[in-house]
Amino acid sequence: MGKIEGQKPRVVLVPFPYQGHITPMLQLGSILNSRGFSITVAHTEFNSPNPLDHPEFVFLPLPDNLSGCETSYISSLKGISAMNVNSKERFHEYMVEMLEKQPQNGLVSCIVYDNLMHFVNEVATHLKLPTVVLRPNSAAYLRSLQFIIQLQADNLIPLPEHQLQDAIPTHHLLRFKDLPFPVTAEIPKILIEFFTSYANIRSSSAIILNTADILDHESLTKLQQHFKVPIFPVGPLQKMAPKFNTSLITEDTSSITWLDKQAPNSVLYISIGSIAIMDKKELIEMAWGLANSDQPFLWVVRPSSVSGSEWIECLPEGFEEITRERGCIVKWAPQKKVLAHPAVGGFWSHSGWNSTLESMCEGVPMICRPYFSDQVVNTRYLTHVWKVALELNSLERKGIEQAIRALMGDKEGKEMRQKALKMKQELELSIQRGGSSWNSFENLVEFIASFTQQNVKATMIPDSSD
Structure with missing residues (x-):
């Protein structure tokens, strides 16, 4: 031997x-x-x-x-x-x-x-x-890339606008609108090459x-x-x-101390992830939507995540004074600990796959504001397949306020929380x-x-x- x-x-x-x-x-x-x-x-x-x-x-x-x-x-x-x-x-x-x-x-x-x-x-x-x-990423995202590649091979891009709401024939849970890159205009060659490489x-x-x-x-x-x-x-x-x-950015653990002082399920946690960028107008509308919702919030504003801004200097005048008693803004947070905290009742997210899994593993329902790539696919699944989230359809302050109230207080939000808790249990069973x-x-x-x-x-x- x-x-x-x-x-x-x-x-x-x-x-x-x-x-x-x-x-x-x-x-x-x-x-x-x-x-x-x-x-x-x-x-x-x-x-x-x-x-x-x-x-x-x-x-x-x-x-x-x-x-x-x-x-x-x-x-x-x-x-x-x-x-x-x-x-x-x-x-x-x-x-x-x-x-x-x-x-x-x-x-x-x-x-x-x-x-x-x-x-x-x-x-x-x-x-x-x-x-x-x-x-x-999710398996659904990989399939969505394969479909874009097939559309390109069949010379069907650009797609007519009126087809965006149609279900994809080979992937009926998604609409053409939910593909990770818009298909109503020509797709740059470098992107098609990237999709093809990534799917291989x-x-x-x-x-x-x-x-x-x-x-x-x-x-x-x-x-x-x-x-x-x-x-x-x-x-x-x-x-x-x-x-x-595993965080590449230094986490501010004071956010957990702040959460310890909040009531159960009362806090909306907001983070758009490690690479997404918003413009100043969106930041301002988010701020007033939060202020007008009267909801406690923990808001991660990553440095340089606002185009043309270093951090929060673009927040509207009066916002911090209005929300001082019920809001906390940090540069980065220990997200898994935040989502597991009993005070957190909702998560406003970019719908990246890591954040999606972390939220579902803790039974926290979501507001989805996707920016690009798999975030669009994940949002469709979160809102219409797993039904544990709602999509932010308006970036104006009134629509933001309504979405926050719906998630954190209305009947719709309570039903999503129940489904999210059931999903948490099912995921826990899957790893046992x-x-x-x-x-x-x-x-x-x-x-x-x-x-x-x-x-x-x-x-x-x-x-x-x-």
Whole structure:
């Protein structure tokens, strides 16, 4: 018989450096680490995670040669392209070094990478290493991208305005209006290329999705038929992973102290995420809508999230005086703790997938104000499929006031809160032993372990008794 000497098998993670992408990747790594795998994280210099928050991981910085990354959609796509070009060579060097040190430092089982970091596939293919792609969005979002690609291929873009309210034939839960990019005008070539690249899993052996079967069953079934590789819906990862900090922005914990003084279910929490930007007019209308609603609120205003403004200097005169007794404004908050706080009764959100899952996991109903990308798809599901949210249809102060009152006090809001609490219970069941997400993660662990076993055979050390 042969034997293998050395450390635990190693999984290499390559996240994309935006908050909504890096958080689920680190959560996945933490769970895999608890299941017996060593974890190495290869990350860009831009938005790099803090190794002190994850002492059990090995961190390898990748040069990206980016002095910064703009958040406008097209500029971000150019940044993604630059990251893929600039990080490839060093990542290849890291992997060669890692393979040369096998098995003493642990066999490399596979590489799990964010699909936006597609240079990983080229390196892995060259080194004959298996890859698994992590998609941090919902399955429904991926299907919506596939549909845009098909519309473009069939020369149906631009679509007539009158069709926007029609249901998509192959995805009836969405309307054409709910696609992640407007289809009533020509779509820039760079975006079509991005959608096509993002929907392509290349040579990956499997797909991991931070979603649950109860949320995405129809879309998961369709994706399985399309890709014909194992798909592992293992979400919500934040409920399965040990608690640790994944925020790229310093959190203001005074918000929790403030919440401790508020009545149960009384506070509206407001945050538009880590990259969305609003204009000054929207900020002013939000402020007066909040003021006129008479509702207690915790408002995250991220620095530079208001176009042309550093922070809250554009708030209208008199707002802070009117709301001083019932409002709290911070630059960033520990969102998972905020949503779990008994004082929070509603969440005004951009409907990013991380925020969506975090809100549903705590049974908090939502007001949705989507800005771009998957946020539009998520909003449709939140409001019309899961029915735990209402969409903000007016950005004027009167419409904002009405939406806040509807969510926080009216019969409609109470019904959404009941549905949100039921969804919370169903998600909790899915991650418990025997639940769909629990079973899916068990299958994922076995799947990755099978790569390790193949590598063991390839690097077997003869036993002296042979």
